[in-house]
Amino acid sequence: MDWYSSIFELIDMRSFSNLWFWIALAVFWSSASHWVIGVPFDMVLRARRVGGQAEHDLETITRVNVNRLLYIARVSGIWLLGFSCFMLSGLAVLGFWYHVEFAQALLFLVFPMSLVGAMSLATARRIEQEAATGELLRKRLARHRFFTQVIGMISIFFTALWGMYQNLTIGVLGS
Template identity: 65%
Template sequence: MDWYETVFELIDMRSFSNLWFWIALAAVWSTASHYVIGVPFDMVPRAAKHGGQSERDLETLVQIRVNRLLFIAKVSGLWLVALTTAVLSTLLVLGFWYGIEFAQAVALIAVPMTLVGLLSLSTARLIHMADLHGEALRKRLIRHRHATQVIGMISIFVTAMWGMYQNMNVGPLGG
């Protein structure tokens, strides 16, 4: 047995039968749901409940994140679109045309997370253009979080269905 076989025996490249893939999927969506445009969501209800300094902290952090997202989109948006499109296209072709399960697994995480990234950019633009503060800002962040959670639920459902199909189709011994 050479080192290549040893490595791939230790790191199961059949993602949908690997517990670590499902743990990573849960961690990705948990993190995406908790950080709304990069701001910890627990700050939103705290600002609504306590006001004052909590509200100012939320608004300051949101302003920092909004400015950063818009700056990145302005400076390197075209390159990011090109790179993201190339990577996602490669994953989708490798995964679903050539049947590479690892690429399928990564694509089933990356494609919906790209949607969340676009949603974050859209939310940042809305906050910036409307100059949202206070209650209106909190409502926008809550709306963004709910949309992220819906995308996450659909993504997890589709991934679970595809994973079960793959596991039943391939079987436990890989053939």
């Protein structure tokens, strides 16, 4: 028996029938909802409960991350936007025109995250414009996390629907 075929039998290389894809999807969205604009959400909760130094730490780390995001957007935002659109459209063409399942899976991961990235940039701009601190800052971060979770739930739902469709179609065609 060939070891190469044994490994590929053990690890199914089709994306939507692979357990590792679904684990990665869950970890991906869990991390995205925990790290709000680069700030761990437990800091927001601790600042709300404790205040004082925890509040100051939250404001400091948020200021650093907001400045970092806005600097990147101002310096190379157009290039990043162009590259992102190129990659997303390339994945869409490969996935849905040429029926490459791996490209479909990547698109289902990356496209919603690009929406979260745009939302992060908008939230960072808003925090900077308002010079948000204290309760307003916590409100902005909590709202951002809520909408990230909404995008994540919708993404997981449609990924699961498409994945089931792919598995049923390939299962029927493969038989």
